[in-house]
Amino acid sequence: MDAAAWDARYAAAPLVWSAGPNAFVERDLADLTPGTALDLACGEGRNARWLASRGWRVTALDWSPVALEKGRRLAEESDPPVEVDWVVGDVLSAPLPTSLDLVVVAYLQLPAAERRTALRRAWEALAPGGTLHVVAHDSTNLREGTGGPQDAAVLYTAADVLDDLGTEAGLEVVHADRVERLVPAADGHGPAGTAYDALVHVRRR
Numbered sequence: 001m002d003a004a005a006w007d008a009r010y011a012a013a014p015l016v017w018s019a020g021p022n023a024f025v026e027r028d029l030a031d032l033t034p035g036t037a038l039d040l041a042c043g044e045g046r047n048a049r050w051l052a053s054r055g056w057r058v059t060a061l062d063w064s065p066v067a068l069e070k071g072r073r074l075a076e077e078s079d080p081p082v083e084v085d086w087v088v089g090d091v092l093s094a095p096l097p098t099s100l101d102l103v104v105v106a107y108l109q110l111p112a113a114e115r116r117t118a119l120r121r122a123w124e125a126l127a128p129g130g131t132l133h134v135v136a137h138d139s140t141n142l143r144e145g146t147g148g149p150q151d152a153a154v155l156y157t158a159a160d161v162l163d164d165l166g167t168e169a170g171l172e173v174v175h176a177d178r179v180e181r182l183v184p185a186a187d188g189h190g191p192a193g194t195a196y197d198a199l200v201h202v203r204r205r
């Protein structure tokens, strides 16, 4: 999907993703000391707004202006309002902030070569001691799980992320696993399904 297709998707519904943060982002990052953060491919900014509400100074970047406008409005309407620096840009080429304490990449689904570029850029944006948190639909979700993209070319595993980052870079792995996420039934009534995500939480030494 290109930026225009994402814009159309975001324009078609009041909220495409959840209002609150991703559960793994919340679980893993709630205890970090707030500093500077980048939410890369932020969509409507659910993670960016949550981080900002916890005292982080957040830049939220996505190539969909429609998504960012929704994020900006939700940030203003929060009680209390939160401040986020919303930036329209391509994860492959936009200038990124530097010396960050945290980069969050949630459900960025790109073909392997582009994914590697985006993740390496995210890694390079970190200060020593900074954290990179990546959550994505796992490759195994296609056959074993519920929902998510149905194109195997844009799915990946935690091992793929570590391979993208390389081991020479002074990388400390907090965890790198496949994790389960419960997905409510589409009609809100039937049994919930299980989705499989790739989850990588690493620190830059």
Ligand SMILES: C[S@@+](CC[C@H](N)C(=O)[O-])C[C@H]1O[C@@H](n2cnc3c(N)ncnc32)[C@H](O)[C@@H]1O
Residues within 6 Å of the ligand: 003, 006, 017, 018, 022, 040, 041, 042, 043, 044, 045, 046, 047, 061, 062, 063, 064, 067, 089, 090, 091, 092, 105, 106, 107, 108, 109
């Ligand atoms: C599945 S959504 C996830 C949004 C958000 N991270 C979240 O978890 O709520 C994927 C996002 O990636 C963005 N995206 C995809 N390719 C991109 C690119 N090359 N540059 C910037 N954003 C991109 C889309 O616009 C979309 O908002």
